[in-house]
Amino acid sequence: MTIINYIKRNKKKSIIILILTIAYYFCLPKHLFKDPTATIITSSNNELLGAQIAKDGQWRFPKNDSIPKKFKTCIIQFEDEYFYKHPGFNPISIFKALRDNIKSKSVKRGGSTLTQQVIRLSRKGKSRTYFEKLKEIVLATRLELRESKDKILAYYSSHAPFGGNVVGLDAASWRYFKRNANDLSWGETATLAVLPNAPSLIYPGKNQKYLLKKRNRLLKKLLENTIIDTLTYQLSIAENLPQKPYPLPRIAPHLLQKIAKTHHGEHIQTTINIKLQERANHIVQNHYNQLSQNKIYNIAVLVLDVKTRQVLTYIGNSPTDKAHQKDVDIIDKPRSTGSILKPFLYTAMLDSGDLLPKTLVTDVPTQFGSYNPENYNKTYDGAVPASRALSRSLNVPAVRMLQQYGLDRFHHYLKNLKLKDLKYNANHYGLSLILGGAESNLWDLSKSYAALSSTLNHYSETSSEYFSNEFCEPIFLASEKVDFGKKINDKTLFNAASIYLTYESLKEVNRPESNENWEFFDNSKQISWKTGTSFGFRDAWAIGSTKNYVVGVWVGNADGEGRPGLVGVQAAAPILFNIFDLLPSSTWFPIPYDNMQKVDICKQSGHRASQNCNEVEEKLIQVSGLKTKPCPYHILIHLDKNETFQVNSSCEDLDNITHKSWFILPPLMAHYYKTKNPFYKPLPKFREDCLGERTVSIDFIYPKENNTIFLPKDFDKKTNPLILKIAHSKPESTVFWYIDETFVANTKNIHELAIIPQHGKHTITVIDEFGNENQQKITISK
Incomplete structure (x- = not known):
């Protein structure tokens, strides 16, 4: 009641007091500092990976509320011994400052507390007058009421000037000592503590004696106050002063560039393993030095943790120069895939039951309209186990498998992998889709391999279950965590067994020379991996996975220039295995028996x-x-007692006939198969006295249907002939050749014929002595 009575009796005074109280309450801005800050990224254990300078050109790190104990001690001892006792200003210090300044008739001493200095730093450009000093005192007391003492110290350490364009303790620590502020010695900390008092002292070669004197005086005070012992003091004063600012770390510059787009001016902790990143950088540097001699300038590497889907290493480009796009982050840039998509087709065919791992697939010269795929070494096996076709990355079997499986069907699976650079429909790519006709990027491809590996891991760790969000995005922010979704009984894309069998095949891919005999001495280095080389030798890929890690490597030129030797197994694979050598060994994937x-x-x-x-x-x-068809290549044949000829009941008694299983391929496949498999036996001939059962087939080896052929001329301007070739299931037969219904010649045993046809369209017809016939249409171009 006394207060109410006082207000009633003194209305004007009360209103003035109320206004002053409100003004005092709101006199301090909500945000003291609005300066732009640098973008900072740190590793998984919070070590600095890199920083991007603030927009105003200052090395000003984001505010850090954690202050090293040494710096806190040094700055209080040097600037404000009574910091924890005063209300924001120190009357005794102000009195002494006034006395000294009046005596000297100039400003010799400020008498400001750390709280006042925080206020002055926040009110940039204000003149140092007694009226401004009074404002600082008022604002300082308000700040003391609003924030804790440690918070005020944090403001100071984050915004104090440390010379040049260096602002704040964290930036100063890295710029002058190449270390985190928590790791500084007493001597180094004391140096930084005295700098904000006169930040110009840090310039190289300027006032070093004065700086040394101030630092040592502070260290002497620490000794006298028994904060440090004599030995520490002696070691500290013996330390040299910094002579120049150091560049900040550039351990993951392209990841910094990526993060700065969405988290500019923030301090971001990443998932990067700094030791692995640094060693991988060193590997890339070494390979760049070699590859650049062949004018191959760009390399990208991505390492993922399969279980957490965290990015452990992110190298967006090699340490090249601006002329070769050193600042371009290639990890998310579209590049021709080469053969890197083949494992997905193989897995899809296993998953759908269209294939078994060792099923023989056709490997013969093949043409689909105007598209004529070739194997890298331009040789053919006739027939090859599907798993070996994958591990050897044979092109012709892959294209034929894609045609068998269905282009639209496979394109649908790739879309489900969320390959963002697959922008067109299936017909746009055609069958070349499996050989590099499409584009993708290292990020999407690596995450897809990681999803396959994770599917296997989860299947074995659960009761043979899958996760609904298995094919998710990897993460590089430590604050994030991957959500794999809920457990489900049905596969998300591919079943576990198909993935396992694919990885078993990829484990057998021929390694670079230095790793050729790995299986004889290091069972822990089992890696499922695949290379890819784009048309024109523009892109070299290598992606591999163990149970715990996926490593993806791309090598090439950012401008798309092709180079000889820019091949996956030569350029990218050695880097991949060097990176895997840095990673902990992994056991092999468990067999998914339930599937x-x-x-x-x-x-x-x-x-x-x-x-x-x-x-x-x-x-x-x-x-x-289980739904694949039984073996079509083994047939039961009937032989004479010596197993020399085929016979039947028309020429041999049933008691004298031997029944035998025989492995026989179609003639075109057999033609190439027997060159690589010397123990392949063609079917025995029928004995001449036997009737019927003379099944014959004829296939063209060259040319293929609707080929357009150019006949070159030699040096004397003579046109070179066209060599026609066929495969006959009974090569001893006589074959008659016709060009446009005109008889040309006949052949026996070796069915090859050289002709020089006129320009234009022609029909080639072959007929054997039994009346079996085949035709091929070709065009001879000028």
């Missing part, structure tokens, strides 16, 4: 064994593979 079944497999064909297969082995296959 597999033991089945008798024909040893020669890789198909499910039919009753005619004479060599059978029991193998684990994916459950979906």
Whole structure:
């Protein structure tokens, strides 16, 4: 009641007091500092990876509320011994400052507390007058009421000037000592503590004696106050002063560039393993030095943790120069895929039950309209196990498998992998999709391999279950965590067995020379990996996975220039294995038994064994593979007692006929297969006295249907002939050749014919002595 009575009796005074109280309450801005700050990224254990300077050109790190104990002690001892006792200003210090300044008739001493200095720093450009000093005192007391003492110290350490364009303790620590502020010695900390008092002292070669004197005086005070001992004091004063600012770390510059787009001016802790990143940088540097001699200038590397999907290493480019786009982050840039998509097709075909791992697939010269795929070494096996076709990265089997599986169907699977650079429909890419006709990037491809590995891990760790969000984005911010979704019984994209069998095949990919004999001495280095080389030798890929890690490597030129030797296994694979050597060893993926079944497999064909297969082995296959057809290449034939000729009941008694299973391929496949498989036996001939059962097939080896052919001329301007070739299931037969219904010649045993046809369209017809016929249409161009 006394207060109310006082207000009633003194209304004017009360109003004035109220206004002053409100003014005092709101006199301090909500945000003291609005200066732009540098973008800072740190590793998973909070070590500095790099920084991007603030927009105003200052090295000003984001505010840090954590102040090193040494710096806190030094700055209080040097600037404001009674910091924890005064209300924002120190009357005794102000009195002494006034006395000294009046005596000297100039400003010799300020008498400001640390709180007042924080206010002055926040009110940039204000003249140092007694009236401004009074304002600082008022604002300082208000700040003391609003913030804790430690918070005020944090403001000071984050915004104090340390010379040049260096602002704040964290930036100063890195610029002058190349270390985190928490790791500084007493001598180094004392140097930084005296700098804001006269920040111009730090310039190289300027006033070093004066700076040394101030630092040592502070160290002497620490000794006298028993904060440090004599030995520490002696060691500290012996330390040299910094002579120049150091550049800040550039351990992951392209990740910094990426993060700065969305978190500019922030301090971001990443998932990067700094030790791994630094050692990977060193590996890339070494390989860049070698590759640049062949004018190959750019390298990108990504390392993912399969279980957490965290980015452990991010190298967006090699340490090249501006002329070769050193600042371009290639990890997320679209590049031709080469053969790197082949494992996804193989997995999809296993998953759908269209294939078994060892099933023989066709490898012969092939043409689809105007598209004529070739193997890298331009040779053909005739027939090759699917798993070996993948591990050897054979192009022709891959294209034929894609045609068999379905272009639209495979394109749909790739879209489900969320490859963002796959922007067009399936027909736009055509069958070249599997050989590099599409573009993707290292980020999307690496995350896809990581998703396959994670699917296998989760399947074995749960009760044979999958996760609904397995194919998710990797993360590089420590504050994030991947959500794999909920457990489900059905596969998200591919079943576990198909992935496992694909990885078993990729484990057998031929390694670079230095790693060729790995399986004989290091079982812990089992890696499922694949290379890719784009058309024109413009992109070299290598992506590999263990149970715990995925490493992705791209090598090439950012401007797309192709170079000889820019091949996946030569340029990218050595980097991949050097990186894997840095990673902890992993056990191999567990076998997903619940998604597999033991089945008798024909040893020669890789198909499910039919009753005619004479060599059978029991193998684990994916459950979906049970619907594949039995072996079509083993047939039961009837031979005479000496097993020299085929016979039948028309020429031999039934008691004298031997029944035998025989492995036989179609003639074109057999033509190439027997060159690589010397023990392949063609079917025995029928004995001449036998009737019927003379099944014959003819295939063109060259040319292919609707080929357009140019006949070159030699040095004497003579036109070179066109060599026609066919494969006949009974090569001893006589074959008659016709060009446009005109008989040309006949052949026996070796069915090749040289002709020089006129320009234009022609029909080539071959007819054997039994009346079997085949035709091929070609065009001879000028």
